[in-house]
Amino acid sequence: MVYRGRLGRGCAECRARKTRCDQARPACGQCKRADRKCTGYQDVASLRVVDQTRDVHIRASKASSGGLSASSRVSHSSPSDGVDFGKPYSQAKRSAGAIVQFSQSSTLASPAYHATIVAANLFFERYVSVWLAHSKNELDFVAPLYIQAKADSMLSNVVTALGLASLSTQQGDRTLAVIAGEKYSKSLCQVQKSLQDPRLAQTDETVATVILLGLYELVDSGGNSKDGQRLLLHLTGAVQLMQLRGKEAILGVEHHMMYQRVASQIELCCLHERQRIPTALLKLEKPLRSRFHAEEVMTADLMYIAARLCEVLTSTRVVDPAAILMNIDCLVAIEGDLNIWFNRRSPRFHAERLPLRNPGEKFLEHKDVYQNDIGASVMNRYRCIRIAANEEIVRLLEMEFELTSTRDNAQRLNHALACILAVSEDIAYSLPYFFGDDSGLRYPTVHASEGRPLMYSGLSCLMPIYLASNPERVSNDMFRWTMRHLEIIAYDIGIPQARSLLAERLAFKPEWPICNNSSKLTAHPVQNI
Known part of the structure; x- marks a missing residue:
């Protein structure tokens, strides 16, 4: 069954206007204030199973009429290719690839076509988790746009590519990785074409596709040093497309999520690479600030603090002895502003600390539970910024001690x-929220995440875990705890960047090899293709 969109609980009027419904009875508050009739709420349970046989046949016929050849050579984007908005996308370079066979006469019987259907479902399960009532993360914007997208559109192709990349990792099937690369390359070419038309370049589908192309660079790359640069190139391109739309860049809920996704990824990428946050992102935020709700204003304030930190990190790549004390003072001021931000944070960013199951077997006895995935991710971004600021203070102070x-x-x-240790422990407390109570065990016995989107969890926690696992700062028990989760992200979820970060951290503890034991993180095994 292919994805049919989020099963909204709001009234029909609020869903049509894409406004948040308070679901009051007998009529919601929004309808009362607008003096319109509230027709009530749909039965979500009745919509979970839908006969889609006819829709699948229609999509299949469209795909087959698109000119699939009996055998087509797979094309991939060169690692150096990305989104360069100074000029249109450069043509994706052709590389020697495997030949994937397609059946023109029987598209439904084609394993490749069947894989694309499974891949789309897997994408929403692992990234968005639209089936869950509590789901709310930065990638939810894909759902309403995917419903409207055509079968072979740029958005459909990149969604399929991401799903196939996950499926390839899950089943260890390189053929699926080849098909994923073909879908990615096709989506990239479609974006190139849309950029030639100013009207198409500003559409929601184009912006969303560019964001997901950057995401693909993370989940289907070799984990080399250029990954962050390619991701940043895509994300900066998405920002520039949003700029073309002016104040109309953020109108609906999906636009807010697209902006938050881009901003959060640029923030963490620049922090890790010690680069300045692009001025385009800072300029985009100012005219849109009036449209932000309270939590988005807080995340924007956090981004400006991160921008100041990135300025210092860029300037201290090569340390000027005469400027050490000045940079330390700047970092101390940033640390103070982060503390103020934390004390003033929105109640929606607060967490409830609850006991873990079987605490005697784990490093922690408690876990932090958040209201939603966005709140948990924002708090871990704050912790990353604070750890990075204090690590730089330590680095510069130690240099100052050697000089004087x-x-x-x-x-x-x-x-x-002390601040690094305390914030690192807070990151550790957040991990059971994303991965489940048993995820820190060597041999977990139950499904870990209780349905939470695993790929989103892995991407959200990758950098926080890395920064919170400095073996020179944390205890041996905490190091084991964080390394186990990093291993889950690297091998069970299948994010290549985690493998290099895991190897880097374990280099400090060569006597502690971690075996790759399956963590049983997949709730419902995907059938073999």
């Missing part, structure tokens, strides 16, 4: 180290 042979700022150093 004095320890005048020893108290400041101790404060930074």
Whole structure:
């Protein structure tokens, strides 16, 4: 059964206007204020099973009429290719690839076509989890746009590519990876074509596709040093497309989510690469700020603090001894602003600390439970920024001690180290929310995430876990706990970047090899293709 969209609980009037429905009875508050008739609420349970045989046949016929040849050579984008909005997309370079056979006479019987259907479902299960009532994450914008997209559109192709990439990792089937690469390349070419038309370049589908193309670079790459640069190139391109739309860049809920996704990924990418946050993103935020709700204003404030930190990190790549104290003062001011931000954070970003199941077997006895995935992700972004700021304070202070042979700022150093440890522990407390209570065990016995989208969880926690697992800052028990989760992301979920980060951290503890044991994170096994 292919995806039919989010099963909304709001009234028909609010869903048609894409406004948030408070679901009050007998009539919602929005309809009362607008003085319109509220027709009530749909039965969500009755919509979970829908006969889609006719729709599948229609999509199949469209796909077959698109000119699939009996055998077509797979094309891939070169690692150096990306979204360059100074000029249209450069043509995707052809590489020697496997030949994938397609049947023109019987599209439904084609394993490749069947794989694309399974892949689309897998994408929504692992990234968006639209079936869950509590689901709310930055990738939810894909759902309403995918419903409207054509069978062979740029958005449909990149969604299929992401699903096939996950399916390839899950089943260890390189053939699926080849098909995923073909779908990615086709979507990239379609975006190139749409950029030639200013009207098409500004559509929701184009912006969403560019964001997902960047996501594909993360989940289907070799984990090399250029991955972050390619991702940043795609994300910056998405920002520039949003700029073309002006104040209309954010009108509906899906636009807010697209903006938040781009902003959060650029923030973490620049932090990791020690690069400045693009001015295009900062300029885009200012005219849109009036459309933000309270939590989005807070995340925008956090982004500006991160931008200041990235300025310092960029300038201290090569340390000027004469500027060490000045940079330390800047970092201390940033640390103070982060503390103020934390104390003023929205109640929706608060977490409830609850006991873990079987706490005696784990590093922690409690876990933090958040209201939704966005709140949990924002708080971990804040923790990443705070750890990075304090790590830089420690680095510069140690250089200052070596240069002056004095320890005048020893108290400041101790404060930074204590802050790193405390914030790292908060990240550890957040991991059961994303991966489940049993995920830190060597041999988990139950499904870990209780239906939470695993790929989204892995991407959201990758950088926080890495920063919170410095073996020089945390205890051995906490190091084991974080490394186990990093291993889950690397091998069970299948994000290549996690493997290099895992190897980097374990290099400090060569006596602690971690075996790759299946964590049983997949709720419902996907049938073999």
